[in-house]
Amino acid sequence: MIKNKIDVEGFNFYYGNFQALKNLNVPIREHQITALIGPSGCGKSTFLRSLNRMNDTIASARAEGKVLLNGKNVYDPDVDVVELRQRVGMVFQRPNPFPQSIYNNVAFGPRVLGMAQKGTDLDNIVEASLKEAALWDEVKDRLNHLATDLNPGQQQRLCIARAVAVRPEVILMDEPCSALDPVATLSVEELMRELSDEYTIVIVTHNMQQAARASDWTGFFWLGELVEFAPTGELFTNPKQELTESYITGRQG
Amino acid sequence: MAAQTNLNSMPPQDEATTPTNWRELVIENLIRLAGISAVLIITMIFLFLLREGFPAFVEVPLSDLFSSRWYPIEDKFGLLPLLAGSLIVTVGAVVIAVPLGLTTAIYLGEIAPPWQREILKPFIEVLAGIPSIVLGFFGWVALAPLIQSMGAPSGLTAFTGSLILAYMALPTIISITEDALYAVPKEYRDGALAIGATQWQTIWRVVLPAARSGIVIAVMLGIGRAIGETMAVMLVTGNAANIPDLGFGALFQPVRTMTATIAAEMGEVAQGSLHYSVLFGIGIVLFIITFAINSLATYFVGGGKRRRGGQI
Numbered sequence A: 001m002i003k004n005k006i007d008v009e010g011f012n013f014y015y016g017n018f019q020a021l022k023n024l025n026v027p028i029r030e031h032q033i034t035a036l037i038g039p040s041g042c043g044k045s046t047f048l049r050s051l052n053r054m055n056d057t058i059a060s061a062r063a064e065g066k067v068l069l070n071g072k073n074v075y076d077p078d079v080d081v082v083e084l085r086q087r088v089g090m091v092f093q094r095p096n097p098f099p100q101s102i103y104n105n106v107a108f109g110p111r112v113l114g115m116a117q118k119g120t121d122l123d124n125i126v127e128a129s130l131k132e133a134a135l136w137d138e139v140k141d142r143l144n145h146l147a148t149d150l151n152p153g154q155q156q157r158l159c160i161a162r163a164v165a166v167r168p169e170v171i172l173m174d175e176p177c178s179a180l181d182p183v184a185t186l187s188v189e190e191l192m193r194e195l196s197d198e199y200t201i202v203i204v205t206h207n208m209q210q211a212a213r214a215s216d217w218t219g220f221f222w223l224g225e226l227v228e229f230a231p232t233g234e235l236f237t238n239p240k241q242e243l244t245e246s247y248i249t250g251r252q253g
Numbered sequence B: 001m002a003a004q005t006n007l008n009s010m011p012p013q014d015e016a017t018t019p020t021n022w023r024e025l026v027i028e029n030l031i032r033l034a035g036i037s038a039v040l041i042i043t044m045i046f047l048f049l050l051r052e053g054f055p056a057f058v059e060v061p062l063s064d065l066f067s068s069r070w071y072p073i074e075d076k077f078g079l080l081p082l083l084a085g086s087l088i089v090t091v092g093a094v095v096i097a098v099p100l101g102l103t104t105a106i107y108l109g110e111i112a113p114p115w116q117r118e119i120l121k122p123f124i125e126v127l128a129g130i131p132s133i134v135l136g137f138f139g140w141v142a143l144a145p146l147i148q149s150m151g152a153p154s155g156l157t158a159f160t161g162s163l164i165l166a167y168m169a170l171p172t173i174i175s176i177t178e179d180a181l182y183a184v185p186k187e188y189r190d191g192a193l194a195i196g197a198t199q200w201q202t203i204w205r206v207v208l209p210a211a212r213s214g215i216v217i218a219v220m221l222g223i224g225r226a227i228g229e230t231m232a233v234m235l236v237t238g239n240a241a242n243i244p245d246l247g248f249g250a251l252f253q254p255v256r257t258m259t260a261t262i263a264a265e266m267g268e269v270a271q272g273s274l275h276y277s278v279l280f281g282i283g284i285v286l287f288i289i290t291f292a293i294n295s296l297a298t299y300f301v302g303g304g305k306r307r308r309g310g311q312i
């Protein structure tokens, strides 16, 4: 039996008076890829950002219920948000490398978290992270070039390298391929597959094929509720809910 | 260009295009004229300065100009005390205003809750609106006695001038820095926070570097305002054309700036006299200094732009 890395239990989320997530119960399996699908505005990003408390930066936001990471509720008052975000990394929809060198982008996390400040220790982390993100060969000769000069696919892999550099346990990806062309998309999907040996991955996507191709588990969201959650093969071939079926066939057909 | 516009708009009747083009032409030329006249006026001001001030550099030997005695009645035109005065007052103002301005802007833009921002911002705008002479008056009446009571021989010192100038430069530095911070995309902040950076690390290592070019402009414009300011400084710096002793004590001695010298003495000189030329010569020096600062700022900012342009 595979263990649950994250257990979301009875989770509600509000923007002011608007309830964006309704009584969610989601198990996220360790070292597997969980895909979240659903129409625009159904709360996928909100859910993802609840897992590493990125929603804390929104003044009107309020969360209820539990998000258990290794059994510990991340909304407990004694949880250090900074440490939580180191353990639960995030890759965004639009590649967002800092306007600094490639090296400094990857070194950012290790530096701020005090893992290494400079020298070979840091060099090694940077090299290992870029290799993990399958970017090393393309950039090893120009580590001091500006990261924003890379093409979008490379930028997104750089953001993945930046995330893995701090050795997170979970990586959240919010539509990581929506700004990429098909070739870059495939390379990121391949990368996710490799990364799932070491990390637990949760990905939001609008692309049914991507969810079907690249994930082990799929959750279907609708208006802030989790309609169905099942192994990916099962959900796409034999959905239990009519809503799920009409959504995936509507999107595929 | 023009041909393309015609193609795009595809006028149904040919007559319609003529007045439009004609109007475009007039507007275009008016704008061009405005642009050229700005250049022309600045050139003319500089030529005028040169014509009036140039004799100073010919008739007064360089060694005299770089001497430390400014005593026009005896034809002693040493500019060093005035240069030193301007330098001390300006550097003092910059040292006070830049850290204070930057931290205020960071607080306003990154840390303060909205209600505090709404209270603070109008206050800063009011600060910008206070006429400089009023600030000078305030310095004379309120600050100077305070500084004297702290042990300086007189309250009218370079430091008093620096304080007043710092206050005048602050609103510029704060508001332009805040704009620069505001222009930094939220994605950068999210990226840093999501890795586990604290808010302060995010500001220091990501937001400030990304806003660098805007911050340089803010500081340069702030300094520009400080260098050019005259009346307020004249009121509070004691107007003594001495080279102050070196060291920290220099701040607490009376000085006289270049601008204050021109303002104070221009009324008393005979037009065309050597003294008159020297005052214009000081004007040339000022002009060159501000021009150099502006060029420096443009250079910095240009570098930033080129690099950001690479993003596309």
Ligand SMILES: Nc1ncnc2c1ncn2[C@@H]1O[C@H](COP(=O)(O)OP(=O)(O)OP(=O)(O)O)[C@@H](O)[C@H]1O
Pocket (backbone or CB within 6 Å): A015, A018, A020, A038, A039, A040, A041, A042, A043, A044, A045, A046, A047, A058
């Ligand atoms: N900062 C916010 N303040 C108020 N409401 C918000 C905020 N962010 C999102 N919402 C609302 O919450 C709901 C869920 O938004 P969310 O971004 O999570 O949807 P999503 O499923 O990620 O959509 P998409 O597929 O378009 O990215 C939407 O109705 C949205 O309008």
Ligand SMILES: [Mg+2]
Pocket (backbone or CB within 6 Å): A044, A045, A046, A174
């Ligand atoms: Mg979204």
